[in-house]
Amino acid sequence: MLRSRKARIGASLLTLALLASACSSRDDDDAATGDEGSGGEDTESLIPTDHCATDPTEEIEGDVIKLVSSYPQSGQYAAYSEIARGWMAYFDKVNDEGGVQIGDRTFTIEYETADDQYNAAETAANIDRLVGPDGDGAFAVFSVVGTANNVAIRDTLHELCVPNLFAATGSPQWGNPDYPWMIGSTLTPYTIEAAAFAELLQEIKPDAKVAMLRQDDDFGDAYEAGFKMAIEGTDIELVEVQEYSPGTDPTPQVTSLANSGADAFLNGAALLPCPQALTAKEEAGWEAITWVSGTCLSKTLMGIAGEAGADAYGASNLKDPLNPDWDDDPAMQEYLETVQTYQPDGFDPENAVVGYGYTQAAIFIEALEQAEAPTRLAVMEAMYDLEVSDVGLLLPGVTIRTSPDDKFMGETVQLAQYEWTGPDARNHFVPQGDLIDYEGRTAEVTPEELINS
């Protein structure tokens, strides 16, 4: 009896250790630094190729461009898998319409994905397997979700000179010049989001006292650092910051923030904790100008918050399928038709992440068509020479511009405010004011160490 109990307790402790590691979203795989990156500022081409283990100027054999991706398809973060629904639908449509043209050759897009459960170690293993040791398995890596996850694969892909495109997080790290073979997506860098909130406060409450809820990881770090930088030299004060771990209910943190005397709330929570924080704010009777992070601008999440989310601000650069103003918009109709045709089951095309994935595919197709040759180098060069508007669900007036000195795509944002009119209504974010243009300014509003990390 006693022995079996000891055995059980031992097993329990082991399991708890396992559980704790499984529940933690953090990954220690941050050790990768860009030391061996060749910089490339003063070389002829922006994109260094001398170190490449493969020949990046080699033309694609055959008529297929093979993309691979790794993202959470199960586990806590599986909701992000809907991003891929959007891009898959777009590529399928392009293929059905005859493919994409690079120079005088026509290609179809093929894709293969793997599930990493948002675990960076698994992402690295997946990408190693999909790309192969010689880089023969894929032309490029597309839309890998997660900051730590992209960090975990960037060294390998850099050495192979396999493009890592449209990294699906808003981390300002994707501007790091040491990694020219990787580039982010149209997701607004977190620091620009923070700057946009600071700018809004300057206008409506220049002496605001702000309380902030943030995730306890690099997403939270960037958000907090960006906001602190944005309020430097203003009368806005950050009075309290609380962190929460993904998977927990942040109500006690919000109670603490509500009692800090703050009159503005920067809600930097992602997934379920975001609406839970809004509900907790309402329950605490806390009146505050509220901002929600871009990761929360979803029909599902704001729907869960319901009335508690009313009047919250956020920023985006995409058309919201929930906004009736776009009902007659040809681009919106094409989007809905495409996702319903090619990805018909089990998800809601009105969720913003689907439209985000769809838009990345549309921009990538533009880049491919602009590329001078069907080679990795030429496609990468095209990615640094983008000037794209009116594709996918990009808002009118938003232009995606990249250049060798500016790798950031999502630098123009539209402020919007959540309008809640009833539990069964088509509640959505209503655009406020004009577009805010931070084009080329991400580096200005971001602490340098965040970009170069």
Place this chain on the structure above:
Amino acid sequence: MQLFLSQVINGVGNGVVFATVALALVLIFRTTRVLNFAQGEMALFSAYISWKLTTFDLPVWVAIGISMAIAFVAGAVIERTLIRPMEGHSPLNVVIITLGLFLGLNALVQLIFGTDPQSMPSPFPKGSVSFIADTRVQKVTIGLMVVLLVECAALWLLLNRTTLGLKLRAVASNPDSARLHGIRAGSMLMFGWAISAAIGALAGSLVASERAALDASLMQVVLVYALAAAALGGFDSIWGAVVSGLVVGVADALTIQYVDALDGIEVVLPLGLILVVLVVMPNGLFGKRTVERV
């Protein structure tokens, strides 16, 4: 003072959640001597069934009732098909099976119900009532508290005041002796799993209601806190689980408010508690001491 009280109330709100899951853990331990790591995910599955039923416009209580009935049967089936064959083997085998169930059920939930978070309606009225010193208590918290107390009283009566409960405890304490007394040990173990699965279904559904939403990660962190509560209370005490659930919840909320050093890693608290309790008083605060005859 008001802030302190607000955080205590928050803690109680979370603590009730931990306590309901701890209760299911304790129940299965008391009736079968198994620590069921899959308890959280079984509860998650049931919560999804409750949610699904509410989407067919069934009232929440009815949905939870049906889900509890399904869980009751499923619990019995799990015992009969997965746990029973391990009888007579090392208890580690059962631990590994429950861990397998933990992973398998979570994956199954996502396959069947999808990966998007869903809103869960609450069986309790919305809003709050005022409490001392300008603080407010959510009606949901009060509702959960009442359910928890009723649950505890019913279970206590079942285990301590009925013949069935006596048989359950007899089998848990010594299956062979119980068999010699003519008790059908197999049926009792099956009943133990069935009833704790049903209690788990109630717990899971109420956790989802309290959080107003559910996704596949709902129970994972809750399970760690519930294990801490069960360990603190002593794995075989029903009232211990409840009191400890509340203690863990309140301690967590106060840590978040007052201990900046643990910002973002508050989960250290339950893990630390488990460790300390196991080392200092292995029977927990309310557990019975077992005396070994040499």
